[in-house]
Amino acid sequence: MNEERCWQAVATRDATMDGQFFYAVQSTGIYCRPGCPSRRPRREHVQFFRQAEAAEQAGFRACQRCHPREQGISAEHRELVARACATLESVPVPTLAELGAQLGMSPFHLQRTFKRIMGMTPRQYAAAHRLAVLKGQLKQGEHVTRAMYEAGYGSSSRLYEQASARLGMTPATYGRGGAGAQISYTLAATPFGQVLVAATERGVCFVSLGDDAAALEAALTQEFPAASITRADEALNPWVTAIVQHLSGDPATLDLPLDVRATAFQQRVWQALCAIPYGSTRTYGEIAAALGQPTAARAVARACATNPVALFVPCHRVVGEGGELRGYRWGVARKQALLAHEHMVMPALNVTE
Numbered sequence: 001m002n003e004e005r006c007w008q009a010v011a012t013r014d015a016t017m018d019g020q021f022f023y024a025v026q027s028t029g030i031y032c033r034p035g036c037p038s039r040r041p042r043r044e045h046v047q048f049f050r051q052a053e054a055a056e057q058a059g060f061r062a063c064q065r066c067h068p069r070e071q072g073i074s075a076e077h078r079e080l081v082a083r084a085c086a087t088l089e090s091v092p093v094p095t096l097a098e099l100g101a102q103l104g105m106s107p108f109h110l111q112r113t114f115k116r117i118m119g120m121t122p123r124q125y126a127a128a129h130r131l132a133v134l135k136g137q138l139k140q141g142e143h144v145t146r147a148m149y150e151a152g153y154g155s156s157s158r159l160y161e162q163a164s165a166r167l168g169m170t171p172a173t174y175g176r177g178g179a180g181a182q183i184s185y186t187l188a189a190t191p192f193g194q195v196l197v198a199a200t201e202r203g204v205c206f207v208s209l210g211d212d213a214a215a216l217e218a219a220l221t222q223e224f225p226a227a228s229i230t231r232a233d234e235a236l237n238p239w240v241t242a243i244v245q246h247l248s249g250d251p252a253t254l255d256l257p258l259d260v261r262a263t264a265f266q267q268r269v270w271q272a273l274c275a276i277p278y279g280s281t282r283t284y285g286e287i288a289a290a291l292g293q294p295t296a297a298r299a300v301a302r303a304c305a306t307n308p309v310a311l312f313v314p315c316h317r318v319v320g321e322g323g324e325l326r327g328y329r330w331g332v333a334r335k336q337a338l339l340a341h342e343h344m345v346m347p348a349l350n351v352t353e
Contacts, residue, residue: 026045028041031056062286193210198220281339
């Protein structure tokens with residue numbers, strides 16, 4: 001990009017450049033389209049990005065005046081993607097070419113439009129939906145074979161190849177409440193109470209905060225009622241040490257393998273939460289808008305409430321309109337303490353939003 005030309009477009013609010021690039025303001029943590037009516041920032045505070053996703057990955061949030069995420073998305077395209085979603089939830093799942101033919105759009109443009117609005121490809125959406133159906137069938141006690149076909153898996157090999165990786169255990173084991181699954185856990189003291197960290201052979205599957213070790217262990221058992229759960233302090237020591245260091249003031253991202261299960265929407269929300277910079281907050285509405293679903297604030301709140309891995313998915317950084325603190329799975333008082341700690345640590349690290 002020619003940054004001087006980009007700056008001229010920003011300085012003159014050139015709406016003809018909307019969609020060509022986005023600019024972000026370091027002092028506010030917000031990114032906009034060139035034609036945004038907001039007050040012009042100082043040049044030294046501005047960064048430029050070709051894609052909205054790149055700005056969000058860098059820690060900036062969408063402007064609530066110009067709604068850069070929605071720029072260029074027509075009602076017709078939203079309707080088309082809604083129809084695509086409904087078709088992808090059917091059995092058998094159509095190929096991208098078949099879906100494009102049904103909707104009257106080329107596979108290339110369909111893929112690009114779908115990903116821009118939904119944040120994932122049609123194939124990823126269909127896979128997430130199949131997994132959600134499979135989980136629902138298994139939890140209701142349905143036989144694996146019947147659940148497999150109800151969910152749209154064409155063969156048992158495809159089921160075990162795709163679903164097992166996402167469930168963290170085989171479908172049959174998941175349907176038995178984790179029976180046969182090997183889960184290890186450990187406990188440690190932190191400035192914010194006890195933390196329980198549990199993991200399968202694939203990665204961290206559960207992180208919970210509380211004041212009582214017995215209550216935390218009971219919560220783990222409730223999450224995986226039929227799994228084989230053993231305490232393994234030494235084996236998990238490096239992982240829990242990383243978490244304790246994070247809670248003691250290290251803003252580095254917790255980069256450990258995860259083994260969590262989620263619907264397509266939960267995945268998108270949790271990814272958005274992970275993009276919130278240390279020491280910053282976003283509202284439920286801002287997260288919903290960033291996902292291209294501005295009316296889904298309540299659904300975002302539900303996705304936060306079902307987060308099984310505290311801190312790894314930083315749902316404590318999501319607040320209500322005006323900054324008020326709302327529900328937190330591990331207690332509003334703990335949420336307030338976590339945010340206060342992050343705000344206190346930030347100046348010492350000379351990091352600004």
